[in-house]
Structure formats: structure tokens, C-alpha cells
Amino acid sequence: MALSLALNTARSSLQASSSQLAVVSRNTAGATDPSYSRKIATLVTGGGSARVSITRASDPALFFKMLGATSDLAGKQAISDGLDRLKQTVSDTALNQSPAARIGALNSALQQYAKEADNPILAKAVLTRASDLAAALNDATKTIQKVREDADAEMVESVNRVNDLLRQFETVNRAVVKGTASGADVTDSLDTRDHILAQLSEEMGITIATRDNNDVAIYTESGVALFEKTARSVTFNPTHTYSAGTVGSAVYIDGVQVTGAGAPMPLHSGRIVGLATVRDDIAPAYQAQLDEVARGLVEAFAESDQSAVPVLPDSPGLFTYPGGPALPSGAALKGLAGTISINALVDPDQGGNLDLLRDGGVNGASYVYNPSAPGTNAAFSDRLYELGDKIASDRAFDPTLGLGATASLQGFAASSAGWLEATRKDAATAASYQTTLLGRASEALSNATGVNTDDETAMMLQLEKSYAASAKLISVIDEMLRTLLSAVR
Numbered sequence: 001m002a003l004s005l006a007l008n009t010a011r012s013s014l015q016a017s018s019s020q021l022a023v024v025s026r027n028t029a030g031a032t033d034p035s036y037s038r039k040i041a042t043l044v045t046g047g048g049s050a051r052v053s054i055t056r057a058s059d060p061a062l063f064f065k066m067l068g069a070t071s072d073l074a075g076k077q078a079i080s081d082g083l084d085r086l087k088q089t090v091s092d093t094a095l096n097q098s099p100a101a102r103i104g105a106l107n108s109a110l111q112q113y114a115k116e117a118d119n120p121i122l123a124k125a126v127l128t129r130a131s132d133l134a135a136a137l138n139d140a141t142k143t144i145q146k147v148r149e150d151a152d153a154e155m156v157e158s159v160n161r162v163n164d165l166l167r168q169f170e171t172v173n174r175a176v177v178k179g180t181a182s183g184a185d186v187t188d189s190l191d192t193r194d195h196i197l198a199q200l201s202e203e204m205g206i207t208i209a210t211r212d213n214n215d216v217a218i219y220t221e222s223g224v225a226l227f228e229k230t231a232r233s234v235t236f237n238p239t240h241t242y243s244a245g246t247v248g249s250a251v252y253i254d255g256v257q258v259t260g261a262g263a264p265m266p267l268h269s270g271r272i273v274g275l276a277t278v279r280d281d282i283a284p285a286y287q288a289q290l291d292e293v294a295r296g297l298v299e300a301f302a303e304s305d306q307s308a309v310p311v312l313p314d315s316p317g318l319f320t321y322p323g324g325p326a327l328p329s330g331a332a333l334k335g336l337a338g339t340i341s342i343n344a345l346v347d348p349d350q351g352g353n354l355d356l357l358r359d360g361g362v363n364g365a366s367y368v369y370n371p372s373a374p375g376t377n378a379a380f381s382d383r384l385y386e387l388g389d390k391i392a393s394d395r396a397f398d399p400t401l402g403l404g405a406t407a408s409l410q411g412f413a414a415s416s417a418g419w420l421e422a423t424r425k426d427a428a429t430a431a432s433y434q435t436t437l438l439g440r441a442s443e444a445l446s447n448a449t450g451v452n453t454d455d456e457t458a459m460m461l462q463l464e465k466s467y468a469a470s471a472k473l474i475s476v477i478d479e480m481l482r483t484l485l486s487a488v489r
Contacts, residue, residue, distance in 0.1 A: 031451040034442075035195035038451045039187055056187040057449040063194065064208070066441040070198060071205040071269035073434035078154075078274025079282070080431040083424035085147050086286060089140035090417045099140065099293055100413035102133040107391045107410065113358075114384035123354050127347060130318055134340050137294055141244065141338030144287045148242040151279035152249075158203045158272045159236040159251060165203075166218075166231035169196045173216055173227075180213040190214070200226075204258075204270035222265040224253045244287050244335030248279050282423065285401065289416040290337035292397050294321070295328050296409045297340065300390040302327055303360055303367040315363040317356075318346055318387075325363065358384055 030036030038057040090098040096105065106129040113122040172193045179186035193216070200206055205221040218227040226232055232254040239248050250260035251272055257263040259276045267273045297319045305312035315325040320343040323332040344350035345362050356362050360369035360383055369383040391409050399405040403415040 027451045028453060028457075031453050034446070035191055035198070036451065037187070037191050037194070037449045054185045054187055056190060058190075059445060059448040062441065062445040062448055066438070066445050067197060067201040067206060067208075068269070069434060069438040069441045070201040073431065073438050074202040074271040075269045075274035075277075076427060076431040076434050078151075078271050079277055080424070080427040082147055082151060082275075082278030082282065083420070083427050085150075086144065086283065086420060087424055089136075089143050089286075089290075090420060097136065098413070098417050099133065099136050099290065100410050100417055102129065102136050103293075103297075103391065103410040103413055105129045106133055107388060110384060110388050110391070114381045114388060117358055117381040117384060118378035120354070123357065126357065127342065127354060131342050131347075133297070134319065134342055137290055137337040137340055140290055141287065141335060144283050144290075145242040145244070145246075145338075148246070148248070148279045148283050149240070151275040151283075152239050152242070155236060155251065155272060155275045155279070156238045158275065159234050162200065162203050162226075162234045162272075163231070165196050165200045166227055166234070169193065169200070169218070169227060170231045172196065177213045177215045186214065202271055204267050204272050220253065220258060220265070221268050222258070224256050224258060224265050226253060244284075244291070244338065245331075248276075251276070286416070286420060287335070287337070288333075288398070289401050289403065289412075289419070291333050291335065292401065293409065293413050293416065294319075294336040294340040295333055296395055296397070296412065298328055298336075299395070300409060301387060303363050303369075305366050306360065306369055307366050312363075312366055315367065316343060317360075317362050318343055 024041075026039055040055045040057060042053045042055065096102070106126065109122070109125045109129045113119065113126050116122055172189055176186050176189045176193060179189060197206070197208065197218070200218070206226065207219050207221060209217045209219070211217065215229075216227075217225070217229075219225055226234075234251065234253050236251045237249040239246060242248075248260075250257045250263065251267075252258065256265055258265060258267045259272065260280065298316050298321060299314075301316070301318040302314045303317045304310065304314050314327055316327065319340055321328055321332070321336055321339045321341065323339075326332075328336050342350075343352070343362055345352045346354060346356050348354050355378075358370070358380060360367050369386075370377055370380045372380065394406045394408055394411075396406055397403065397412055403412060403419060407415060
């Protein structure tokens with residue numbers, strides 16, 4: 001009876017060692033997988049037998065910290081990427097292609113023309129600089145709206161990814177709950193579920209609630225349910241073409257608005273938030289600043305009634321826009337930088353007369369500044385000096401744009417470029433900080449739950465010795481039983 005008991009004990013030890021070795025092999029194979037958590041084989045003895053219970057290493061606090069850092073980084077990175085693209089409107093400051101630099105070039109050309117008002121080459125230079133400036137504002141507006149369109153398209157991709165991840169999560173979560181209830185090994189499924197949660201946190205900030213049988217519910221940071229037994233629907237209607245006045249659609253979770261103005265339970269982090277911020281806040285703010293620059297140009301070069309008793313309103317001169325002849329205001333300001341152009345009446349290439357820049361009269365005889373008959377006093381420069389003064393002098397700008405209430409045209413344009421660069425640097429710094437924070441959180445989580453191959457190798461050597469000892473014991477018991485049976489015979 002003692003030999004039989006010893007044999008059963010040795011067999012149980014052999015099976016336990018075999019199971020533990022299999023777990024060590026799993027850990028070694030998963031050592032390079034960042035989503036793999038170390039499996040722990042715990043030996044449970046009782047009733048003269050031993051069995052192995054498999055759990056996994058986990059640290060909920062570090063895992064939640066990693067999820068939060070992932071969401072923050074994704075949001076900050078989306079903002080930084082959007083601002084990098086908006087920086088194309090300014091280009092390298094050394095190339096003098098920014099609106100501020102082009103305003104400076106226009107003013108310089110205007111001053112030279114004023115000194116030789118009868119020089120057609122200098123007049124043409126002014127027109128060229130003005131055309132370059134209008135084109136720069138037009139191109140900047142196209143870039144801004146393209147950035148908004150791309151952000152909207154990326155929001156579509158993010159929403160689709162969230163819905164796909166929630167469907168995957170529902171399948172894995174069901175397997176975890178079922179396996180936990182039946183006592184099966186669900187550690188690999190738990191790893192898969194955590195990996196899905198990590199991917200989901202890239203798109204939006206999430207919180208997690210764990211329930212019986214390892215069941216998990218997912219909510220946004222503001223409390224909107226993403227998953228409770230079943231996945232909730234995340235919806236978004238894309239806007240394919242943007243203009244300065246276009247307002248993008250909001251993202252909804254199970255019918256609850258979570259982005260945009262008026263969202264009762266808004267998202268606070270994640271790629272979707274970063275993209276929405278670029279599309280709805282940063283890009284429109286920059287567009288409004290450029291529109292103010294365009295308004296200042298139209299007003300600076302506008303013509304006034306030169307009659308003895310002025311009764312006619314000011315009207316666009318060198319710079320115009322589709323909403324003329326009134327000067328731009330109100331709704332006409334939206335997207336003005338994208339529609340500002342050189343007045344065809346001043347451009348010889350469009351059949352115009354370049355002398356109208358010097359003499360006035362773009363809007364008719366009442367707006368002529370040259371006291372002599374048009375073209376008879378080619379040295380008239382008063383109008384040109386006046387235009388130069390208007391460019392250089394301070395004027396009122398929209399104070400809600402955050403660049404001050406008054407500034408010169410070039411000063412305001414430079415402040416706009418400075419605002420863009422400062423915002424871009426702040427976003428890049430924030431993204432860099434979040435990258436470091438995520439790296440440390442991931443490293444801490446890996447140290448707590450990851451696989452150390454040295455430890456696994458040491459464990460394998462120890463288990464191999466235990467396995468060999470159990471095998472040796474079985475061999476000895478087998479020999480003793482053979483001897484006993486031979487004696488009985």
C-alpha cells in the first residue's frame with residue numbers, strides 16, 4: 001500500500017512538473033510580445049495529489065495608468081501633426097514666403113514706386129508683390145481647409161476602428177466570462193482583451209469596471225457606456241468638402257454627442273479628440289486670423305470718394321473679393337483669405353490699367369486721387385505714399401482672435417505666424433512629454449507583468465531537476481514492485 005501511495009505521489013509530481021514546464025515554455029515564447037503577461041503556474045496539493053492552477057501577472061493600477069497615457073499621447077500627437085501641416089502656410093522664415101514677409105515685400109516695392117511714380121517697371125513690381133501676397137493667402141486657406149478635410153477623414157477611420165475593436169472585445173469578453181465560470185485557463189484571452197483595450201484607448205479615453213466572472217464594462221472618461229454586455233454603436237457623419245464656414249459633424253456614442261460644441265458628455269483625450277480640436281478649433285482660429293489680414297489689405301488699398309462733398313462709400317482698390325463693391329464685413333469675412341484677389345481693372349494681364357494704382361479711379365471718376373487728368377501727371381505719388389502709410393499704420397483687428405486689438409498689417413500677420421508656431425511648439429512639447437510618460441508607464445507595467453527570460457530559464461532548470469527526481473522515484477518504485485512480485489511467485 002505504501003509503494004502504491006508513493007507511486008501516485010511521484011506520478012502527480014511528474015504531471016505537475018510537466019504542466020509547470022509547459023507554462024515556462026509559454027512565457028519564453030511570449031517574452032517578445034508586448035501584450036503578453038507572464039503566466040504563473042501555482043502548485044496546489046491535497047488528498048495525496050497535486051495539480052497546477054494557472055494565473056497571470058497583473059497590475060490594474062499600472063495598466064489603467066498606461067491606458068490613460070496612451071489616450072493623452074494619441075490626442076496630443078494628432079494636434080501636433082495637424083499643426084505641423086498648418087505650418088506649411090508659413091514655410092521656412094528664411095524663404096520669406098509667409099504672409100507677413102510678403103506684406104513687407106509689397107510695402108517695400110510700394111515705397112520704391114512712390115519715389116519714381118513714373119516708372120512702369122516699379123509699378124509692375126508692386127503688382128507682382130501684391131499678386132504673390134494674394135496667392136499666399138489663397139494657398140494658405142486651401143491648406144487649412146485640406147487639413148480640416150483630412151482630420152474629418154481620419155475621424156471616420158477612428159470611429160470605424162472603435163466599432164471594430166468593440167466587436168472584437170465582445171467576442172473575447174464572452175469567452176473570458178464563460179471560461180472563468182467553468183474554471184478553464186483564460187489567461188491568453190485576458191491578454192487579448194487587454195490588448196484590445198490598449199488599442200481602444202488610442203482613439204478615446206476610457207475607464208473600465210470589472211464584474212463577476214472577469215466580466216468587464218467599458219465607459220468613456222465622462223461616463224458614456226461603450227460596452228455593457230454588448231458593444232454600443234459609435235456613429236459619425238463625415239463631411240467631405242470644407243470651406244471656411246463649414247461646421248463638421250460630431251461623434252455620437254449610443255446616440256450621445258461626445259465631441260463638438262454642446263456635447264453633454266464630451267471626450268477629453270484620445271485621437272478623436274485631437275482630430276476634432278484641429279478641425280473645429282485650431283484650424284478655424286488660424287483661418288480667422290488670415291481672414292483679418294485679408295480684410296486689412298482690402299481696406300488699406302480701398303479707394304475713397306474724392307469729391308468735394310464725399311457721398312460714396314469706400315470701395316476695394318488693388319485688392320478685391322467676390323463680395324464687392326462693399327468692403328468686407330460680417331459673414332463676408334469668413335474665408336476672405338481664400339477669395340481675395342487682384343482687381344482686374346488694375347492688372348494689365350486682365351485688360352486693366354496699372355496707372356489706376358497710382359492715380360486712383362478703379363471705382364470711377366469720383367475716386368480719382370490725381371488732381372491732373374489721369375495719365376498727364378505721371379510723377380503723382382501722393383496716393384502711393386498714402387497706401388504705404390496705411391500698410392504701416394496700426395488698424396483695428398478682431399480682439400477675440402487673441403492677437404491684440406490693434407496692429408499694423410505686417411505686425412498682425414507676424415503675430416499670427418508667431419501664434420501658429422508657439423501653438424505648434426507647445427503641442428510638440430506636450431506630445432513629447434506624453435511619449436516619455438507612456439514609455440515609463442509601459443516599462444513599469446512590463447516590469448511588473450512581463451517575462452524575464454533569465455528567471456524563466458532558472459525556473460526551467462529547477463523544474464527539470466524536479467521532473468528528473470520524480471522520474472527516478474517512479475523508476476525505483478517500479479523496480480521494487482518487480483522484486484516484490486518475483487518474491488511472491
